[in-house]
Amino acid sequence: xxxxxxxxxxxxxxxxxxxxxxxxxxxxxxxxxxxxxxxxxxxxxxxxxxxxxxxxxxxxxxxxxxxxxxxxxxxxxxxxxxxxxxxxxxxxxxxxxxxxxxxxxxxxxxxxxxxxxxxxxxxxxxxxxxxxxxxxxxxxxxxxxxxxxxxxxxxxxxxxxxxxxxxxxxxxxxxxxxxxxxxxxxxxxxxxxxxxxxxxxxxxxxxxxxxxxxxxxxxxxxxxxxxxxxxxxxxxxxxxxxxxxxxxxxxxxxxxxxxxxxxxxxxxxxxxxxxxxxxxxxxxxxxxxxxxxxxxxxxxxxxxxxxxxxxxxxxxxxxxxxxxxxxxxxxxxxxxxxxxxxx
Amino acid sequence: xxxxxxxxxxxxxxxxxxxxxxxxxxxxxxxxxxxxxxxxxxxxxxxxxxxxxxxxxxxxxxxxxxxxxxxxxxxxxxxxxxxxxxxxxxxxxxxxxxxxxxxxxxxxxxxxxxxxxxxxxxxxxxxxxxxxxxxxxxxxxxxxxxxxxxxxxxxxxxxxxxxxxxxxxxxxxxxxxxxxxxxxxxxxxxxxxxxxxxxxxxxxxxxxxxxxxxxxxxxxxxxxxxxxxxxxxxxxxxxxxxxxxxxxxxxxxxxxxxxxxxxxxxxxxxxxxxxxxxxxxxxxxxxxxxxxxxxxxxxxxxxxxxxxxxxxxxxxxxxxxxxxxxxxxxxxxxxxxxxxxxxxxxxxxxxxxxxxxxxxxxxxxxxxxxxxxxxxxxxxxxxxxxxxxxxxxxxxxxxxxxxxxxxxxxxxxxxxxxxxxxxxxxxxxxxxxxxxxxxxxxxxxxxxxxxxxxxxxxxxxxxxxxxxxxxxxxxxxxxxxxxxxxxxxxxxxxxxxxxxxxxxxxxxxxxxxxxxxxxxxxxxxxxxxxxxxxxxxxxxxxxxxxxxxxxxxxxxxxxxxxxxxxxxxxxxxxxxxxxxxxxxxxxxxxxxxxxxxxxxxxxxxxxxxxxxxxxxxxxxxxxxxxxxxxxxxxxxxxxx
Numbered sequence: 001x002x003x004x005x006x007x008x009x010x011x012x013x014x015x016x017x018x019x020x021x022x023x024x025x026x027x028x029x030x031x032x033x034x035x036x037x038x039x040x041x042x043x044x045x046x047x048x049x050x051x052x053x054x055x056x057x058x059x060x061x062x063x064x065x066x067x068x069x070x071x072x073x074x075x076x077x078x079x080x081x082x083x084x085x086x087x088x089x090x091x092x093x094x095x096x097x098x099x100x101x102x103x104x105x106x107x108x109x110x111x112x113x114x115x116x117x118x119x120x121x122x123x124x125x126x127x128x129x130x131x132x133x134x135x136x137x138x139x140x141x142x143x144x145x146x147x148x149x150x151x152x153x154x155x156x157x158x159x160x161x162x163x164x165x166x167x168x169x170x171x172x173x174x175x176x177x178x179x180x181x182x183x184x185x186x187x188x189x190x191x192x193x194x195x196x197x198x199x200x201x202x203x204x205x206x207x208x209x210x211x212x213x214x215x216x217x218x219x220x221x222x223x224x225x226x227x228x229x230x231x232x233x234x235x236x237x238x239x240x241x242x243x244x245x246x247x248x249x250x251x252x253x254x255x256x257x258x259x260x261x262x263x264x265x266x267x268x269x270x271x272x273x274x275x276x277x278x279x280x281x282x283x284x285x286x287x288x289x290x291x292x293x294x295x296x297x298x299x300x301x302x303x304x305x306x307x308x309x310x311x312x313x314x315x316x317x318x319x320x321x322x323x324x325x326x327x328x329x330x331x332x333x334x335x336x337x338x339x340x341x342x343x
Numbered sequence: 344x345x346x347x348x349x350x351x352x353x354x355x356x357x358x359x360x361x362x363x364x365x366x367x368x369x370x371x372x373x374x375x376x377x378x379x380x381x382x383x384x385x386x387x388x389x390x391x392x393x394x395x396x397x398x399x400x401x402x403x404x405x406x407x408x409x410x411x412x413x414x415x416x417x418x419x420x421x422x423x424x425x426x427x428x429x430x431x432x433x434x435x436x437x438x439x440x441x442x443x444x445x446x447x448x449x450x451x452x453x454x455x456x457x458x459x460x461x462x463x464x465x466x467x468x469x470x471x472x473x474x475x476x477x478x479x480x481x482x483x484x485x486x487x488x489x490x491x492x493x494x495x496x497x498x499x500x501x502x503x504x505x506x507x508x509x510x511x512x513x514x515x516x517x518x519x520x521x522x523x524x525x526x527x528x529x530x531x532x533x534x535x536x537x538x539x540x541x542x543x544x545x546x547x548x549x550x551x552x553x554x555x556x557x558x559x560x561x562x563x564x565x566x567x568x569x570x571x572x573x574x575x576x577x578x579x580x581x582x583x584x585x586x587x588x589x590x591x592x593x594x595x596x597x598x599x600x601x602x603x604x605x606x607x608x609x610x611x612x613x614x615x616x617x618x619x620x621x622x623x624x625x626x627x628x629x630x631x632x633x634x635x636x637x638x639x640x641x642x643x644x645x646x647x648x649x650x651x652x653x654x655x656x657x658x659x660x661x662x663x664x665x666x667x668x669x670x671x672x673x674x675x676x677x678x679x680x681x682x683x684x685x686x687x688x689x690x691x692x693x694x695x696x697x698x699x700x701x702x703x704x705x706x707x708x709x710x711x712x713x714x715x716x717x718x719x720x721x722x723x724x725x726x727x728x729x730x731x732x733x734x735x736x737x738x739x740x741x742x743x744x745x746x747x748x749x750x751x752x753x754x755x756x757x758x759x760x761x762x763x764x765x766x767x768x769x770x771x772x773x774x775x776x777x778x779x780x781x782x783x784x785x786x787x788x789x790x791x792x793x794x795x796x797x798x799x800x801x802x803x804x805x806x807x808x809x810x811x812x813x814x815x816x817x818x819x820x821x822x823x824x825x826x827x828x829x830x831x832x833x834x835x836x837x838x839x840x841x842x843x844x845x846x847x848x849x850x851x852x853x854x855x856x857x858x859x860x861x862x863x864x865x866x867x868x869x870x871x872x873x874x875x876x877x878x879x880x881x882x883x884x885x886x887x888x889x890x891x892x893x894x895x896x897x898x899x900x901x902x903x904x905x906x907x908x909x910x911x912x913x914x915x916x917x918x919x920x921x922x923x924x925x926x927x928x929x930x931x932x933x934x935x936x937x938x939x940x941x942x943x944x945x946x947x948x949x950x951x952x953x954x955x956x957x958x959x960x961x962x963x964x965x966x967x968x969x970x971x972x973x974x975x976x977x978x979x980x981x982x983x
Contacts, residue, residue: 030531072534073346074346074347074534074535075347108408108745108746109746112406112408115761115762115765117761117765120420120761120765120782121765121780121781121782121784122780122781122782123781124420124421124424124425124769124772124781124782125421125781126420126421152407152408152745155407155408155448155451156406156407156408158448159406159407159408159447159448162387162447163387163391167404167406168406168408169404169405169406169408169409169410169413169414169435170408170409170410170413170746171410171412171413171746171760171761171762172412172413172417172420172762172765172766173413174413174435176404192856195494196382196493196494197382197448197491197493197494200382200383257532263521266521266524266525267517267521269524270517270520270521270524271517273520274515274517274520279381279382279383279384279513280380280381280382280383280384280385280513281383281384281385281513281514281520281523281524281527282382282383283383284520284523284524285523285524285527285528288524288528289528289531292528
């Protein structure tokens with residue numbers, strides 16, 4: 001299929017939180033993805049699809065259908081683990097990180113994978129046919145309208161997201177393979193809620209609203225018209241900015257392992273989590289991971305309070321709701337005051 | 344993927360959960376373990392980590408996407424094709440033999456499968472009759488399940504099949520939380536290095552499990568301990584005799600872990616925490632009656648009494664105090680309302696501060712209100728429906744929903760079950776002509792998929808918010824009851840809508856939506872006051888439901904009418920009550936499943952709501968009755 005033109009990520013007007021959340025997940029896929037909530041027409045899907053252009057190349061074991069990382073033996077799929085002898089003889093290829101879409105209408109067998117019918121009929125043998133979760137390994141899994149996803153598909157997503165492994169026991173095949181993906185979901189809250197457990201799987205969440213500033217709105221229109229008029233020219237005009245951002249992402253990826261954080265800040269975040277009464281420990285851990293990633297992006301050697309603040313705003317709001325009906329409003333000023341007082 | 348396991352000993356805190364997992368690993372006869380807890384509390388991590396403690400035994404996953412043939416076992420296709428013979432191929436249950444069977448999100452697994460898995464283990468064998476295969480094999484595995492109660496809890500009879508239950512919670516200590524973050528970061532940075540740090544402690548623990556399994560064989564159960572077990576279970580009002588066995592087996596494992604060959608009473612006490620928590624029952628009838636009498640006189644003392652009973656069975660600290668009664672069962676005598684007023688003085692003050700109009704007031708929601716589950720007589724749906732949700736299981740004609748099994752096609756095959764078709768064709772391949780493929784499939788082999796999908800219902804709440812309802816705290820109890828139902832709807836992914844009638848008009852507060860959250864907000868903000876246009880309220884409710892029914896006929900609509908029946912307004916000169924009943928009959932003709940909750944609480948009962956219920960063909964409940972039937976829910980700490 002010929003690739004259709006994609007609206008450049010850097011050409012999206014405003015929506016800074018959403019853009020930042022997406023970039024952070026590209027830098028550090030271990031953050032756990034992002035949920036984007038907002039009304040129709042707020043560039044949610046555009047941003048996610050545009051992200052594909054910025055995704056870095058990565059190394060993968062040659063011919064592996066799960067794109068196993070040749071440098072991380074601990075997470076090899078069964079085939080790679082069996083074939084692996086040593087780093088020297090491992091065939092490596094460069095692949096681009098991708099956005100894999102999971103349509104809301106997808107059936108469970110396509111999501112988790114199933115029996116390879118053709119192979120079974122031709123050869124009388126059972127073979128596993130990989131599904132969307134297999135493609136999604138080490139990539140971004142994008143679910144538009146995630147709140148409308150069928151319950152049983154959500155169940156299998158949860159299953160896989162919990163441990164990064166997809167276990168298939170269906171239609172005569174028994175198979176498991178790595179499925180570590182960055183889950184990106186978009187939803188319009190007016191159309192219904194998302195299950196709390198699925199919500200918790202998202203590392204970050206952002207709420208997008210349409211721009212209110214008239215001049216910004218005009219800019220949105222202008223760019224859209226220019227894009228529709230001549231997509232190629234428009235994209236060429238953003239070439240430089242796109243490249244600069246892609247480079248910055250690469251640099252942040254490299255810097256990330258060396259970013260440090262002080263014990264005091266760790267403690268502050270733990271106290272904040274207790275103060276807010278969030279469930280479990282995922283919130284604390286994700287705030288810290290996000291702060292580290294932000295620091296890498298901002299070229300800080302050590303995490304600063306400002307990084308923690310931004311991270312908290314991306315991580316905490318959707319975890320505030322402890323029970324289905326409790327008002328889960330996060331008083332942002334209180335959080336900031338708390339952080340400043342503690343730090 | 345064994346090399347990426349987070350070490351068991353690296354999990355900070357969670358001593359109770361760790362302990363109970365060890366017990367389950369040491370003694371397969373404790374009947375399995377269910378771990379409940381909020382998200383992100385290391386449930387799954389702990390169970391996965393147990394893999395390293397039981398090698399060479401394994402943890403076998405039972406994923407939610409499992410099909411029946413894979414679970415129970417079926418015909419070996421490859422063998423059948425090449426040899427033309429039927430041979431049994433083990434399913435998960437076979438593979439789990441002598442291993443640990445792990446079910447993540449056990450509350451989301453189809454319940455009949457969960458029951459089958461647990462029962463096969465109790466019986467000790469798995470009997471398979473499918474695809475022309477008849478086979479029985481022994482099974483002996485340890486079931487460990489995890490679940491997040493937010494997604495709905497398991498019914499009592501399934502809970503009861505799990506030998507032990509433990510609830511895990513996040514750490515509250517700051518220092519521990521910091522340690523958790525640090526370890527998570529260290530693990531993320533370099534898995535191999537992180538695992539090395541804990542390698543030694545893992546080896547030790549592995550050894551402990553192995554040694555304890557040996558010791559277990561020598562741990563004897565004395566007569567005295569049996570007596571103690573029987574006593575404990577009797578105090579907890581456990582049904583059946585499973586509890587005693589599990590209690591003793593758990594105590595045996597504890598003794599073995601402590602390197603003893605005899606059980607001490609403290610082992611029994613520890614075991615009781617895990618074995619009895621989820622199977623304590625309501626005290627028998629007689630005692631309930633006694634309580635009720637006392638309740639009428641001194642409701643508060645009675646609460647203490649109930650608590651004391653809990654303490655007797657050593658579980659009081661795990662059970663929250665019984666919910667305050669939202670309303671008393673006496674027929675609205677002044678005494679009661681006085682009491683209620685006293686209790687809620689504070690709330691009233693709050694209400695007064697933001698009163699809307701002299702006649703209007705907003706009652707808060709009595710969040711502790713618990714009512715027994717309403718039983719809706721809907722039967723199992725046989726008509727094919729579409730939709731998504733969790734309440735009723737139904738067959739679906741779309742190629743959607745979970746593929747549960749295959750059947751012989753009744754008409755033209757549209758949704759071919761390839762796997763079942765191949766299984767059916769496999770044994771005959773040697774007799775059939777070669778066609779270039781390994782399999783020659785003929786028409787008689789074709790099998791059709793049976794899919795099942797859970798359909799959410801549509802609940803429309805028609806709430807009488809007239810002045811008469813606002814009186815005497817009634818609205819607070821009503822809101823409590825509706826809130827309870829909404830909570831249930833939330834877990835079951837139902838759709839809800841809300842219509843309120845008051846002040847001579849009917850408002851659709853909330854059109855049918857999947858956002859139960861919005862419904863809750865509407866409920867909280869619903870003011871009361873004015874007269875009761877009951878007939879109009881029913882008319883609008885019918886209209887709302889008729890509209891939704893046309894739009895997507897897949898969703899079963901249910902009307903919940905909450906009223907005291909004091910209809911006193913209607914357009915024209917008709918009698919308000921008569922026209923309400925007329926409207927109710929229309930609803931019955933529209934075949935809408937309905938429930939009436941009668942809130943009439945006055946000294947002189949008119950019983951209009953009951954008549955309306957009869958006309959509507961509705962199930963009828965009195966709000967008072969509901970509170971009277973309020974059962975001390977043993978597992979309510981699960982349902983929180």
